[in-house]
Amino acid sequence: MADKSSNAYWAANIRIVTLCLIIWAIVSFGFGILLRPLLAGISVGGTDLGFWFAQQGSILVFLALIFFYAWRMNRLDAEHGVDEE
Amino acid sequence: MDQFTLNLLFVGASFALYIGIAIWARAGSTSEFYAAGRGVHPVTNGMATAADWMSAASFISMAGLIAFTGYDNSSFLMGWTGGYVLLALLLAPYLRKFGKFTVPEFIGDRFYSPTARLVAVICLIVASVTYVIGQMTGVGVAFGRFLEVSNTTGLLIGACVVFAYAVFGGMKGVTYTQVAQYCVLILAYTIPAIFISLQLTGNPIPALGLFGDHAASGEPLLAKLDAIVTELGFAEYTAHHADTLNMVLFTLSLMIGTAGLPHVIMRFFTVPKVADARWSAGWALVFIALLYLTAPAVGAMARLNITDMMWPNGTEAEAVSLETIQTDPKYDWMATWEKTGLLGWEDKNGDGKIQYYNDQNAEMIAKAEANGWAGNELTNFNRDILVLANPEIANLPGWVIGLVAAGGLAAALSTAAGLLLAISSAVSHDLIKGQLAPNISEKGELLSARIAMAVAIVVATYLGLNPPGFAAQTVALAFGLAAASIFPALMMGIFSKRVNNTGAVAGMLVGLGVTLVYIFLHKGWFFVPGTNSFDDADPLLGTIKSTSFGSIGAVLNFATAIVVSRMTAEPPQEIQDLVESVRVPRGAGAAVDH
Numbered sequence: 069m070a071d072k073s074s075n076a077y078w079a080a081n082i083r084i085v086t087l088c089l090i091i092w093a094i095v096s097f098g099f100g101i102l103l104r105p106l107l108a109g110i111s112v113g114g115t116d117l118g119f120w121f122a123q124q125g126s127i128l129v130f131l132a133l134i135f136f137y138a139w140r141m142n143r144l145d146a147e148h149g150v151d152e153e
Numbered sequence: 154m155d156q157f158t159l160n161l162l163f164v165g166a167s168f169a170l171y172i173g174i175a176i177w178a179r180a181g182s183t184s185e186f187y188a189a190g191r192g193v194h195p196v197t198n199g200m201a202t203a204a205d206w207m208s209a210a211s212f213i214s215m216a217g218l219i220a221f222t223g224y225d226n227s228s229f230l231m232g233w234t235g236g237y238v239l240l241a242l243l244l245a246p247y248l249r250k251f252g253k254f255t256v257p258e259f260i261g262d263r264f265y266s267p268t269a270r271l272v273a274v275i276c277l278i279v280a281s282v283t284y285v286i287g288q289m290t291g292v293g294v295a296f297g298r299f300l301e302v303s304n305t306t307g308l309l310i311g312a313c314v315v316f317a318y319a320v321f322g323g324m325k326g327v328t329y330t331q332v333a334q335y336c337v338l339i340l341a342y343t344i345p346a347i348f349i350s351l352q353l354t355g356n357p358i359p360a361l362g363l364f365g366d367h368a369a370s371g372e373p374l375l376a377k378l379d380a381i382v383t384e385l386g387f388a389e390y391t392a393h394h395a396d397t398l399n400m401v402l403f404t405l406s407l408m409i410g411t412a413g414l415p416h417v418i419m420r421f422f423t424v425p426k427v428a429d430a431r432w433s434a435g436w437a438l439v440f441i442a443l444l445y446l447t448a449p450a451v452g453a454m455a456r457l458n459i460t461d462m463m464w465p466n467g468t469e470a471e472a473v474s475l476e477t478i479q480t481d482p483k484y485d486w487m488a489t490w491e492k493t494g495l496l497g498w499e500d501k502n503g504d505g506k507i508q509y510y511n512d513q514n515a516e517m518i519a520k521a522e523a524n525g526w527a528g529n530e531l532t533n534f535n536r537d538i539l540v541l542a543n544p545e546i547a548n549l550p551g552w553v554i555g556l557v558a559a560g561g562l563a564a565a566l567s568t569a570a571g572l573l574l575a576i577s578s579a580v581s582h583d584l585i586k587g588q589l590a591p592n593i594s595e596k597g598e599l600l601s602a603r604i605a606m607a608v609a610i611v612v613a614t615y616l617g618l619n620p621p622g623f624a625a626q627t628v629a630l631a632f633g634l635a636a637a638s639i640f641p642a643l644m645m646g647i648f649s650k651r652v653n654n655t656g657a658v659a660g661m662l663v664g665l666g667v668t669l670v671y672i673f674l675h676k677g678w679f680f681v682p683g684t685n686s687f688d689d690a691d692p693l694l695g696t697i698k699s700t701s702f703g704s705i706g707a708v709l710n711f712a713t714a715i716v717v718s719r720m721t722a723e724p725p726q727e728i729q730d731l732v733e734s735v736r737v738p739r740g741a742g743a744a745v746d747h
Contacts, residue, residue: 114373115379152427
């Protein structure tokens with residue numbers, strides 16, 4: 069495995085991680101806490117969307133993020149030929 | 154059959170199941186204890202991780218804290234699940250590739266320093282012991298209730314059981330025992346929640362019922378709850394009242410701490426492949442989410458039920474009478490819980506009724522004066538009893554109550570055993586064998602592990618008698634400590650080639666030291682009550698409570714390590730190569746002992 073390919077693999081990994089962590093922060097700290105006033109107009113079951121994100125939505129998004137990452141990284145491993153034999 | 158016998162039966166049967174599985178699994182694989190997770194499917198491993206992870210704090214305590222506070226305690230929900238994203242993306246696959254067995258081992262090798270390993274051992278012990286204190290609080294509540302003794306007696310009995318259990322659990326076959334524990338605890342948590350959701354909303358899925366309509370009034374459940382609690386002068390359930398900065402820091406601290414707790418990280422060292430480490434974290438969160446999506450529904454519905462019981466004809470009519478509490482079988486739970494000393498009421502104005510309201514609220518004070526009330530008469534409602542009392546409050550059949558007792562104990566015991574195992578392996582493997590006496594015999598290593606376990610239990614039990622908070626709050630402190638000390642060192646060890654031995658040691662010491670001092674200043678030195686100089690109601694730094702300080706500690710750890718590393722020599726070439734190799738999955742091979 070050449071050094072160049074290894075650098076490209078790591079850079080691609082960092083990009084995927086960063087993207088996932090941005091979404092992670094937006095749904096929890098964003099929609100769940102700081103941006104809740106902005107979502108106040110959207111009502112969900114007797115309260116607003118921010119409350120839903122804080123108590124359920126963020127957990128569902130976390131799940132999606134981890135499975136997306138696992139799937140995407142396994143593909144990336146194969147593309148760069150660094151997957152386990 | 155009376156309730157007491159039924160509880161004993163359920164708890165006894167669940168214990169017999171765990172012990173049976175442990176014996177069966179041990180016969181199958183006597184060879185390797187550390188590699189218990191190897192060859193185990195990611196789904197099974199995820200389930201076992203979930204059992205390890207969900208403790209008395211998640212099972213017994215969390216829904217109660219949400220019930221009495223509402224939206225503001227959403228931090229527990231987001232924090233304790235969001236940490237898995239950090240774990241899956243930033244740590245798990247790389248630590249698996251590294252292929253050793255304990256957290257201090259990774260830190261010692263990556264930072265090529267026995268000192269770093271020693272500091273990591275100290276960080277691990279401080280965070281884990283604090284965590285065990287929280288478990289002991291929960292164990293005390295659970296044993297106190299189902300043996301119908303005081304909380305203190307329950308705690309002491311619980312300590313003996315935990316010790317016996319941990320010594321036993323420190324053997325082979327832990328993974329399958331934990332799978333059984335997960336099944337018991339998730340059934341115990343969701344079955345009563347399904348019953349209650351059906352009663353209140355007609356929806357069998359509690360998570361959907363929470364956002365559904367309240368069957369009796371036709372209004373949305375949460376709107377009904379908001380209305381009824383504000384009528385009694387309490388803060389609106391769904392509204393944001395807490396300080397925003399503190400809430401953000403608290404959530405972040407729980408997230409980072411989740412990814413820094415040794416007993417959970419250890420599970421990812423031993424899955425068969427790097428790819429499995431990634432999937433395992435996802436499956437663990439699936440099984441954790443089953444409880445975490447139910448918890449907010451349990452909290453909200455219990456709050457509604459309790460308020461209804463105290464005001465059976467609505468908040469404008471008469472409160473429940475003392476006579477009803479003593480004679481109506483629906484109120485039997487109040488008498489049984491009073492025995493534990495965790496629930497109390499007092500007819501202050503002598504009108505034969507128990508008025509439950511917020512006596513700190515100005516409007517309610519005026520109303521109370523007009524009605525001749527002399528303060529809130531439901532004088533004590535320990536948050537930690539809510540989940541265990543919930544099926545009794547909702548008048549569910551006796552077997553459900555027994556199941557919940559078994560579930561609460563499964564949660565507390567599995568986590569306590571996992572933590573004690575992490576503590577004892579840190580002491581015997583990393584400290585004594587790794588540093589003090591490399592030539593120690595296997596027998597000596599085992600003995601020192603047992604002694605470390607016993608000492609940890611005695612300390613945690615003693616401190617658990619006067620806990621620094623409800624179970625989940627004490628556990629939150631442990632997360633703060635793990636966040637400030639272990640997580641940054643692990644993450645920098647993987648994502649930076651430049652952070653060196655001096656930097657990592659300085660970072661961990663600063664992170665742990667500052668966080669510990671901040672906690673002790675607010676909770677008392679070594680958690681001894683009365684020795685604190687500040688209070689979380691009015692913290693030292695603005696609005697930042699001691700439970701939230703872990704995120705500040707983590708930032709200090711990162712900053713110190715980076716600055717100190719820049720001022721000192723860069724790590725040798727072979728360490729930089731090690732970091733390179735940890736970053737790619739190929740060549741992971743089997744996890745090796747040494």
